[in-house]
Amino acid sequence: xxxxxxxxxxxxxxxxxxxxxxxxxxxxxxxxxxxxxxxxxxxxxxxxxxxxxxxxxxxxxxxxxxxxxxxxxxxxxxxxxxxxxxxxxxxxxxxxxxxxxxxxxxxxxxxxxxxxxxxxxxxxxxxxxxxxxxxxxxxxxxxxxxxxxxxxxxxxxxxxxxxxxxxxxxxxxxxxxxxxxxxxxxxxxxxxxxxxxxxxxxxxxxxxxxxxxxxxxxxxxxxxxxxxxxxxxxxxxxxxxxxxxxxxxxxxxxxxxxxxxxxxxxxxxxxxxxxxxxxxxxxxxxxxxxxxxxxxxxxxxxxxxxxxxxxxxxxxxxxxxxxxxxxxxxxxxxxxxxxxxxxxxxxxxxxxxxxxxxxxxxxxxxxxxxxxxxxxxxxxxxxxxxxxxxxxxxxxxxxxxxxxxxxxxxxxxxxxxxxxxxxxxxxxxxxxxxxxxxxxxxxxxxxxxxxxxxxxxxxxxxxxxxxxx
Numbered sequence: 394x395x396x397x398x399x400x401x402x403x404x405x406x407x408x409x410x411x412x413x414x415x416x417x418x419x420x421x422x423x424x425x426x427x428x429x430x431x432x433x434x435x436x437x438x439x440x441x442x443x444x445x446x447x448x449x450x451x452x453x454x455x456x457x458x459x460x461x462x463x464x465x466x467x468x469x470x471x472x473x474x475x476x477x478x479x480x481x482x483x484x485x486x487x488x489x490x491x492x493x494x495x496x497x498x499x500x501x502x503x504x505x506x507x508x509x510x511x512x513x514x515x516x517x518x519x520x521x522x523x524x525x526x527x528x529x530x531x532x533x534x535x536x537x538x539x540x541x542x543x544x545x546x547x548x549x550x551x552x553x554x555x556x557x558x559x560x561x562x563x564x565x566x567x568x569x570x571x572x573x574x575x576x577x578x579x580x581x582x583x584x585x586x587x588x589x590x591x592x593x594x595x596x597x598x599x600x601x602x603x604x605x606x607x608x609x610x611x612x613x614x615x616x617x618x619x620x621x622x623x624x625x626x627x628x629x630x631x632x633x634x635x636x637x638x639x640x641x642x643x644x645x646x647x648x649x650x651x652x653x654x655x656x657x658x659x660x661x662x663x664x665x666x667x668x669x670x671x672x673x674x675x676x677x678x679x680x681x682x683x684x685x686x687x688x689x690x691x692x693x694x695x696x697x698x699x700x701x702x703x704x705x706x707x708x709x710x711x712x713x714x715x716x717x718x719x720x721x722x723x724x725x726x727x728x729x730x731x732x733x734x735x736x737x738x739x740x741x742x743x744x745x746x747x748x749x750x751x752x753x754x755x756x757x758x759x760x761x762x763x764x765x766x767x768x769x770x771x772x773x774x775x776x777x778x779x780x781x782x783x784x785x786x787x788x789x790x791x792x793x794x795x796x797x798x799x800x801x802x803x804x805x806x807x808x809x810x811x812x813x814x815x816x817x818x819x820x821x822x823x824x825x826x827x828x829x830x831x832x833x834x835x836x837x838x839x840x841x842x843x844x845x846x847x848x849x850x851x852x853x854x855x856x857x858x859x860x861x862x
Contacts, residue, residue, distance in 0.1 A: 550609030701750035712780035723763035727751025777805025778832035809835035
């Protein structure tokens with residue numbers, strides 16, 4: 394991250410490269426379609442032009458949700474290829490859905506569209522591979538390399554050093570650590586190698602012996618950082634600050650601007666702008682398909698509930714939704730009682746309130762199926778932290794650190810905690826803490842690919858569990 398321009402605006406080093414990626418992707422998508430259309434029909438008519446532009450727009454939105462345009466320098470080619478492929482699959486699925494509902498599918502040649510669907514992702518990945526390898530080869534041979542010094546022996550600094558040394562394709566040669574603090578204060582970083590004084594790094598910068606200086610001191614060392622920046626301003630060295638935001642245990646962070654003032658969020662939701670739209674489209678499409686497929690099962694379970702004991706088929710309970718606002722969550726009734734007050738007792742093993750049929754649908758998660766209607770109405774998502782009863786929220790928010798942050802996203806039918814074994818009764822504080830830990834990890838690292846992975850794993854791991862009573 395660059396420091397500031399004259400107006401105080403922080404700019405990302407990756408911005409220019411990301412623009413190149415976006416322009417290249419749009420060019421490839423439209424060019425491949427145009428070429429295939431010319432070969433088959435001898436023209437690139439308006440219908441195909443609109444399809445190319447439409448898919449390009451969808452692709453860019455989906456790519457943002459999958460974080461495709463981030464830096465891939467320290468990621469494997471396989472990981473980049475998989476994300477690229479999933480972006481293409483989701484984009485094509487959304488395009489086909491639009492064409493189906495608008496009843497315009499017959500307008501297009503199946504040969505052209507089919508060839509386009511297969512050829513384009515291969516070309517999208519091929520040019521990334523060529524570009525990536527070209528940069529890596531140049532840097533391994535010493536071209537476009539930079540010499541870097543790190544001021545501050547901190548955890549961030551050590552991680553940065555390891556990144557330099559383990560990723561030759563970065564083209565950054567580590568010069569050394571520089572820190573004026575006593576050696577006894579540097580042990581927390583885990584680094585035990587040589588450390589020189591900061592004045593040495595500053596002199597090297599003035600002589601042009603280093604290209605980059607990374608300041609990785611703790612944020613409370615403001616005066617020292619300011620002093621070093623003042624001296625480095627008398628050099629031509631590119632200077633970076635590596636902020637120790639991990640001190641605040643970030644949930645989901647991003648840079649944003651308020652006028653000319655730069656801010657960084659500490660506790661935020663990953664669903665903003667395009668990602669929020671993609672998440673909502675995913676929820677509507679999946680929920681609609683699932684409800685259609687399971688409608689006979691819904692009817693069968695409803696009959697079973699009605700015959701199992703007196704009372705309504707559906708049980709509606711108040712729970713916390715997005716931003717901690719109350720929502721009504723639907724379930725098939727599985728108990729002879731319906732708790733929805735200030736005290737709600739969790740179901741336990743051999744709970745006398747649970748009917749025989751209710752025990753079956755709870756154990757197999759069939760009681761949760763009506764929540765797909767909650768998803769359609771917008772109060773829940775397919776994937777997200779499981780919603781708890783309001784009384785449980787009020788209890789655990791006081792004893793579990795960062796508990797309420799799980800409400801920065803909509804609650805889900807399934808989630809990261811559930812497929813990792815934290816489903817059903819949380820009869821100990823440790824179990825609830827682990828569930829919250831997984832919920833917050835989901836919010837922190839969310840991608841659309843992660844949602845797809847959770848849905849897939851739920852089929853095998855999430856529906857049936859030993860702790861679901």
